[in-house]
Amino acid sequence: MIGVFICFCGNNIGGYIDVQQLTDYFNEEYPADDVVAFNTTFLCSEIGQDLIKEKIEELNLDAVVIASCSPKHHGAIFQACIGEKMNQYRWEFANIREQCAWVTPNKKNATEKAKAIISGAIEKSRLLEDIGSTRVPVTKDILVIGGGITGMHAALELSAKGFHVHLVEKKETVGGNMVRFDRVFPTDDCAMCTSSPILAEVAMDPLIDIYSLSEVTEVKGRPGEYDVTVVKQPRYIDETKCTACGDCTAHCPVEVWSEWDEGMGLRAATYKPMAQAVPLKNRINMDSCIRCGTCENVCKAEAVMYNEEPKEFTMKVGAILVATGYELIDLKNTEYHQEHPNVISGLQLERLKVPSGPTAGEILRPSDGKMPKHLVFVQCAGSRDRRYNVYCSKICCMYATKNARLIKSENPDMKISICYIDMRTAGRGYEEFFDKAREMGINYIRGNVSEIVPDGEDLILKVEDTFTSEPLDLKADLVVLSSGLIPSQGTKDVASTIHLVSGADGFLAPVHVKIAPVDTATKGIFIGGTTEAPKPIQECITDAGLVASRIASFLKDDDIEIDLTTSKINPEICIKCGTCAENCVYDAIDTTGENYEVLDVSCMACGKCSVTCPTNAIDLSLYTEDQVIKQIDGILAEDPDSIIGFSCYQCGYNAADLAGTAKSFIDPKIKVVLVPCSGRVTMQHMLYPFFKGARGVFLAACLEGQCHYIDGNLQAKEKVKLAKKALDVMGVGGHKLNLFNMSSAEGPKFVAAAKRMVEICQ
């Protein structure tokens, strides 16, 4: 017996759909007689939940169908409610609010559409099975990748909670970008004064192990127990012996541009990046070392080891924080001409400003070491531009203003201009900060720099003063690019090593931007700071605190519970061809044993494994091949003229919900079938609706490059391409099958897709 519970949702559904008629239909006219239907004003209320629980018990229901709002709304509530009386996965939803009531103005049409949606849910619910859970032990150690301000802060927070932290840093020292700044806005504090206590604390914390010059090369295992391989590059100086006395640096004959100083100053082949380095040890950079042996001779500690090799070692951790941060976009050989010596980046300016830097805090232009007369900041250099970064880098307005103010106050005669598109100074004390800058006589020009034309050692900036509507040729003798922020190389490397999802901008994507900003789609792996997006320091610190708290709750017990909503393999028919394993980006299929097995804890339940299995041996729980087919059967039995829209859980379905929230019109022909990922949709799913008379089929998937399961939508794209051709060969017509990409926020795109499908399938 299947119980259908239909919600009026006050007027939200009741005002658009004849709920009573719907209920009667399922009780009296529906072809299958094992269906009973009930309705109530608010199903999510306690009264509604009691009704569900009561009927499950009274009628000994096998499955429940909830016809109400989007499962993204109250799905968890219903699951918990049903879970009290039967297996919590023995229910199926019918989204008749967002995807029916709110998008169908005609009450009769809406009621008919609701019938089809519910019928689909009923038929699918017949194949539901109990899904259990399992507990797996966890390791309590934590890996933090990246020793910037976010990584350091999170490490300290975690150690304070009693966890053992491995802090892996690619550079010679931890500290990240912040320790290279002069001062920080909006307080104009000295960056080093703020961060050096943190550096010292990290260095001395007995629960934090620091691995400098190290990179994570492999992560295997599952949430709660990751096996991590780290490679440490040689320092060529024995860390246990070096006292950082500096004798070697003093005697080293080599002088090359210093990376730490962004090429603004020089360093020797053996050096320490800064006096507060952690660990406080020298390093020989073999790219510049000439192996003259001088350092070896002068080192009293006998620490020099020219023949040191890279070391590989492994560790077991329960959770991972990725805090690999950002770097600046390189604008060489563009219209910004960053290759010109007097066009420098914001970070280079910081190095010039730092009192301990190469110019001892003097602003001297690189070409001739003279103080510039006209300094121009170029805002949005590589930001808010389709050719570089379409996004706003968030911090540039403030840091350019900060540096302009500091320089102006030290050099009142220097002319300073800032060319900008919009000044974005949202934040406590920010607007006041900007206000003061104008008062100081900093020249703000509203106009984007179109091109920087070198004119000998000087530069001419092509810009329109948009307030006077006049093009300007701005002559400058030092140009500072407020270059856009991009994900660091480390961020990109880690994303491919651990298979994390990046957004279109390359920054790592959280599982939900708003409500889960530091969690990733992979349980046990977290992100924070500028790994997620450009953001100022105080937000990084906030992230660090949050992420430490999230990790602590994740690892608080000795084991964690995992629902087995995973893929399953039938070993009897599996031919071990390896196709599924190749499709799985989470290495969740163990191919080493007698039979292939899904590693339940690693499986992310996207279902991509099952789509190309030649023998039907692997299938995904909750969205099995047959369940999806049955749902289509149910929908088309009520309305064969439908257009089936497979929508992915992360984007397409959300977009469809948003279209409803916006009360857009969607043709009632459109019927959404939820799938975890567009990559889960098989060839059969694409073709089958046509066999049953459907007018068209489409897939609503994430934007390319933004699939929450890495490449599901790209696989879907390939499949759709082939299926379209196949439909053409069969004479059905490939144009009736289409794939649309949209983000979860793009309701209008779903509306457009639906409209397009209706046009095509007329």
Place this chain on the structure above:
Amino acid sequence: MPVEGAEKVQNEAAEYKAQSGENEMDQEANKTPKVEGCEFGDVVDCVTCKRCSLVCPTELDLERVVRIHRYIKDSYGQVKGSHRDVFRLASKLSGMADAQGWLTGIDEGDDIVFFPGCAALFDLLLQRDTNYSGNAKAAALTLNKLGYKPEIVYGCCGHDLYYSGALDEFELIKAENMEKLKGKKIVVSCAEGYHMFKNIYGLDVVGFEEFVLEHNPEFVNTDLKTTYHDPCRYGRYNEVYDAPREVLKKASDFREMENIREEAICCSVSAWMNCNKYSRDTRKKRLEEAKATGADYLVTACTKCSIHLDCIHFEKNSEDAEALEDIKILGTAQVVGYALGVYDPFKEEVDYIVPETAGKFLEPLKIQKNVDQYIDDELLDNAFLCTTCKNCTIVCPNHHDTASMMEEFRSELVKKDLGPEKHSKIAKAIMNTGNAFGEKEPMTPHPNEKAEYIYYPGCVANYRRDDVYQATKKILDLLDVDYEIPEGLVCCGSVLRRAGHEDEFQDIREKNTELLRGKKVICSCSGCYATLKKDYEGLDVYHITDIVKENIDKLPLKEVKKKVMYHDPCHLGRKFEYYDIPREIIEAVPGVELIAFEKEKENAQCCGAGGGVKSAKPDIANNLAKKKMDEAKEKGADMVVSACPFCELNLNDNCEEIPVVDILNLLMESLGEVKE
């Protein structure tokens, strides 16, 4: 129909032994080669390759039974093809819409019809970047080269629907195709299409290879090293063995594989039905055979064979894929096209286009499944011919459990009350009286609650072969085996399950299980033994010969000077690979000379009684028994020994000269306790 090839198949075991190079004495002791059998009894696992027909003692038409059975199961939605069933779906869709042209660069006209089939769809839906459709392209180009401008008719011949039980959809497609093809001369380059058009449609069709042979063209590139895989649809279905070989001999450097013509091993998937690890093993074996010939190309005349055999090449990180990398698959037309210089199978690009079509909106098919229309006397006849001897399983490329499949089909028929009357009577008798003979007396109990063992005598021993019953008891006593026969035992239900009376069987099983669970159960009847061991769950079952073998030293055996032949009961032999123990026991009797039947062990011929044949079709059971006994007579046996009262009953019925006795009777004689 058993044909010449049968002989070879039957001697596979002997060959195996010969290869191992041991002398004859040792061979006897040597363990019989294991049949790596699978327990798949589902009807979708049958590949309809007809290899079983080589050995079936009752010559039943299995392919027909399978088709109708699938039709019935399809009506429950239980028939699912591999690859998520997408290929059958594609066939249906192609039939509902108007399939479109995809061959390019062909000089078209109306000299003749060329039907290229569905290969383009397979290339697309397999998502593997393949060019199986190249075979049709090569065939069409060859026709051009031979001076023909063919009219190209696109569509699906419906083979997969026909063989997967989608018979209604098939009829629709057939009707459409008939419109297009009637009265025309058709060339096809695919064995499935050939078989369908020739035998199921009854059209004037000629295979591509025959067509080429007729025109005897001059081949220019004959350097490919090839071997040929016989597709079932060409070979066993139509006996087209020579044409492809002749063509390949002329067009390439040709050599033969080990299993060819009638004995050819199937590509192991048919009509996109189930694929599993057994079919994969079969394919691997086939490719290894091909590789052993030294050929570079395994050529076949069926696109489906090409696809299935090629499958292993697409496995990831597979040692087998690597090992078999250099034996590639081609279609015969591709080889011919290449040899004629009109087609290049080695160029990278896939050479067909898909035109964008306006398409039409499809109305869902309104099909009412009507099983009755396909059930006729012939089908019923065939359905109850099977003795469940499992000889077919031995030769089946996938070692598919055909007997279980037959049982399932019978149960479908019995549900419709279409089973033989005799069977119903027996079933009724069992349900009423607890035994197959309708005897009022219950099975004789032997109370002994403390005993470790239970002796389960079974109906035949209990009611008809008291000698066996007594002998068992006597021997158990001699061996100091403490046993009981609980009160209330009923027939094991073997006949019920074999004959398709499934509901009744379930009842019986429940009754007996309750009495038998928890103790070691000894059977003297092979039928009971097989049923309790395999069809029941959770019982600990032994055949009496197991017990005897363990303790044979305890028996004071005396000389019996007789020539004895041992008949392997199917339910003991093939079902459990239980061949050696009975023979060892017989040979332990001093003076006995054991003579072998020509076909023995896994190839042994059934006595003919099993599966309800004895009751429903006594003539057939008698004939088979006679055949068997004639051989015994010819070989001068004094006695035929078996380990199944049911076999003995049937064999005895059909021979007066030589006694057929149970192995226990032989022991009793040796012990000097024979009562006449």
Place this chain on the structure above:
Amino acid sequence: MAIKQDEMDLEFSKKLAKEIGDSFQKCFQCGTCTARCPAGNVSQYRVRKLMRMAQLGLKERIFDSDEIWNCTTCSTCKILCPWGVDTVSTILRLRAEAVDAGHENKKHDPLVKSLQSYDNPWLQPRSARRKWYKKLDNVVDLSKKPGEADVLYYVGCTATFDPRLWNMAQSVVKVLAKAGITVGVLGKEEKCCGGTVRGVGHPDIFEGLAKRNIEDFNNSGVDTIIFSCPGCLNTVMNAYKDIGEIKPRMVHVVEYVAELLEKGKLKLDKDVGRIITYHDPCHLGKHCEVFDPPRDILKAIPGVEFKEMDFIRENSWCCGAGGGVKTAYPDRATELASNRLKEAEDTGADTITSACSFCYQNLLDGIKQSDSKLEMKDIMEIVAEAIEE
């Protein structure tokens, strides 16, 4: 003057957005376009402001000012725009709307009338189209003998009617003949591509021409059409798309010749002894993305020392002639040409070359005006020089 509420015709703005696409609404007034606008450098024309006025639907203000007629359609703004706003299409659309509303630019009247009467903007009879090739004996008239040549050379009105450019057109024939290619033309039947009328706001006349041209092209019986005027090429290749399908392949002569050189079908063996710089025509470069073939050709000519100017390829400055500016505001066009010539002079070149009839004309005028010592040569003329007689 204050903007009144009823001046803002948001329906007009919506209509534009629909025709131009999403990018129309994306303009966020950063001024990148205006800062680098060649026309804006010599006039009061401000792309950014025009875009804003269009977004606000201030159509009367737009029609009343002469701003929209200043654009040379060089596309620099569109290429530089951070959001890829299709400024050029917006301006063409606004011009068409202006004409529709009776606000046409009177200076374009003779041009439009000529086109309506003679199928060319030069007030010349159709028969005058044959003049340039009168002395050549190897040109086939495909309108009479379809299919009897290897390629169709679509000369375009400028090179047909301006005798200063005849040598350029003749050079094309000479170069192709050297490679063994028979050149066909449409002779008297050739018609203006319509690019100019489209540019000055008459899409209807343009469409009529386009239809007839498409028919001519498809009936010519060749599989390649060669253009020496990028304006024509851009119009035919990009603007005809919505009107009809053209079967033959369409290439600019520099692409075709570069191919011939690469395949070794054409050999250049005469030393020309020039220092040459190359001016990218906007319609060839920015619109059709042909940047490398002319450079490859120049590098293959013996005795050419090739110099690049500062602003090249996508960043090239416009010569100033396009978009009807030369007709309406000849002085501004020449001023822009002079700017460009100055840049060319700075490279130390003695010859400036381009691959466009329009640039040719305008740069020639610029040389005259500014007394430059540079010599103007079309790239095909230089190639012809390098061919041994």
